Amino acid sequence: MSFDDRYGSDVLAGDWRGSGKAKPQAIPAENDLVVELADSGYTGAVVRIENRLVHLEDRHGKVRAFPLGGGFLVDGKPVVLVPPATATQRGRSRTASGSFSVADAPARVARASRIFVEGRHDAELVEKVWGDDLRVEGVVVEYLGGIDDLDQILRDKHPGPRKRLGVLVDHLVPGSKETRIADAVSRGPHGAHVKIVGHPYVDVWQAVKPQRVGLKQWPTIPRNIEWKKGICAALGLPHRDQADIARAWKRILSTVSTYRDLEPAFLGRVEELIDFVTSD
Secondary structure, eight states: OOOOOTTOSOTTSSOOSSTTOOOOEEEEOOTTOEEEETTTOOEEEEEEEETTEEEEEOTTSOEEEEESEEEEEETTEEEEEEOOOOHHHHSSOBOTTSSBOOTTOOOOOOOSOEEEESSHHHHHHHHHHHHHHHHHHTOEEEEOSOGGGHHHHHHHHOOBTTBOEEEEESOOOTTSHHHHHHHHHHHSTTGGGEEEEEOSSSSGGGGBOGGGGTOSSOOOOOTTSOHHHHHHHHHTOOOSSHHHHHHHHHHHHTTOOSGGGBOHHHHHHHHHHHHHHHOO
16 A cells, blocks of 8 residues: 655655745845844945955944855845846946946037136046046036136136036135135125035045045144145155155055045035036
8 A cells, every 4th residue: 555655754854954944035245235244243334346255344444355145144134145236237337426327428528617626636536436427428627726726717717607617625614715715706706607615624635535545534644744744654655755645645546446435525515516517
């Protein structure tokens, strides 16, 4: 006589330990996803994926790398981190500034409107993060020799409704020379067509998050020490001459890949100027 053994031939066969337990969900390790390590409790946000490693930044700005796969928690639930979908799989890709990229966009004639920044380093940082967006919009970024040059530029450019000027300055804080100049321009004949905004940092170097260069915070440099040389010293970099300073900046700039590497006080001001000069 034959019959079905509904209990099976071996009670220990199969995955009896995992019976009734939900399998961990596979989740793409997208940037800004906050995850926790199940074994140690270390918590951080995804900042990048390289060589099958997920890099997590904790609340102190420290970045650590871990292998993709299991052993992670999201909202307290076990997950398996997998590589994020490629740009083709996701659909529209994004530029370094976080905006949607425009594929095969035709070259646009440069607008009469311009954005001015205080120096070469400012221009290079803006180009690295917003360059794709600015080319699509036809916006040219030029740099001043300093805020004192602004008056002559206004006389030369003759700003108007179709020729707006956006100006980004360093250290725009109450009582500073930069603030006094900005206030004078806003009250002058070109005020309606010129927008001057600024960040609170001594120099644009500080717009880069200090954790990107291995610092907890940018150090305070005594007034009797040239600021950039003091920063180089804090980073352990040569600072004898201008060539050393230039190399130090290149090293700092190399740590910037996207807007996530920059301070919000800088990001907001650049976006504000782009909106101003592209508004018809």
